[in-house]
Amino acid sequence: MPQDTDQILDTAAAWRAEGKRVALATVVATWGSSPRQVGSQLVVDADGRMEGSVSGGCIEGAVVREAMEVMQGGPPRTLEFGVSNERAWEVGLACGGTVKVFVEAVA
Amino acid sequence: MKSETLAALREARASGTPAVRCVRLGDGAEALLVGEIVSGDLAVDAVLLAAAASALRSDRGSLAETAAGPVFVEPFNPPLRLIIVGAVHITQGLAPMAQMAGYQVTVVDPRHAFASAERFPGVALSNDWPDEALDALKPDARTAVVTLTHDPKLDDPALDRALRSPAFYIAALGSRKTHAARLQRLAALGHDAAALARIHGPAGLPLGAATPAEIAVSVLAEMTQALRRPKDAQ
Structure with a gap:
């Protein structure tokens, strides 16, 4: 289990307590080499604040866009990111890994 | 959620x-x-x-x-914890190695000269007597307890308390001969054979470790096995 788990959960609870809409993204599967292990989480609020990570940084933008939809009442969704070895380094997935990220509202 | x-x-x-x-x-x-x-x-x-x-x-x-x-x-899971009794040379290797492996480490030694911040930078220290320290730390099923002092006055009270806890790994440094004597003393405190069998003694996998740091590796290796493959660790 990643060591920042408590920080993510505390942040989600604090933002909910402020009355913000909040979404949670969780890495649920990885193939090949991936910078963040299964269970890694990213919490996002409606103002675009975020804490945690689900990759080396470059899929976070796409995940946050989906998170915004989900926290506005959209259904939970599972996103898959896979990249070729050539592009892997650029998008932050070292060595051509694939990650599956589950995005849900905290409500 | x-x-x-x-x-x-x-x-x-x-x-x-x-x-x-x-x-x-x-x-x-x-x-x-x-x-x-x-x-x-x-x-x-x-x-x-x-x-x-x-x-x-x-x-x-x-x-x-x-x-x-x-x-x-x-x-x-609750965080992994390691309680080391004895702020000795092996501990100076084991404490940072265990921290790297994800453990919250506490070193217990009532001897201030041993358990000092200079010798253990960044490690939680307790100068309480080991039984009191373990009563306060309350080892759970995600806790390992290792005694390294060689001194029954310090090791025995810690092992006594560890055996009354669900700690997933309990180990004591010392030769087979001193371990046999230790088991007799703990039996006199009311621990039965099944309880005493929980103690890994001598501590560590038999890697042929020769230096304090290598002994620390062997203890961390055995602790990892007890955590991840408990059946093999017995």
Whole structure:
């Protein structure tokens, strides 16, 4: 289990307590080499604040866009990111890994 | 994740209780397992119960295939802790190595000259007598207790308390001869054969370790085996 788990959960609870809409993204599967292990989480609020990570940084933008939809009442969704070895380094997935990220509202 | 699930999960973490969250990817239906208590709107069948137990054991989340689609099974184990009794040379290697492996480390030694911040930068220290220190630290099933002082006055009270706890790994440094004498003393304190068999003595896997740092490696290796493959560690 990643060591920042408590920080993510505390942040989600604090933002909910402020009355913000909040979404949670969780890495649920990885193939090949991936910078963040299964269970890694990213919490996002409606103002675009975020804490945690689900990759080396470059899929976070796409995940946050989906998170915004989900926290506005959209259904939970599972996103898959896979990249070729050539592009892997650029998008932050070292060595051509694939990650599956589950995005849900905290409500 | 529902707010009530989040609250229950944070409560479990605060109390050091292992928990597992199961969430169905298709619709977000979820169940939270805290000990024997199951809550949430996702039905938990034998398949998910087995996946939850496996997730806690391996400390890794995984996807379980169910008739209603994939369910992510995520363990929330309490943090790993290591209590080392004896602020000795081996401890100076073992404490930082265990921290790298993800353990919260506390070094217990009533001798201030041994358990000093200069010798153990960044490590929690206790100068309490070992039985009092363990009473305060309350070892749980995610805690390892290792005694390294060679001194029965310090090691025995710690082992006595460790044996009364669910610590997943209990080990004592010392030769086979001193270990036999130690077991006799602990038996006199009321510990039966099954309890005494929990103590790994001499501490560490038999790697032929020759230096304090190598002995630390052998202890950390045995501790890892006790955590990840408990059947092989006995």
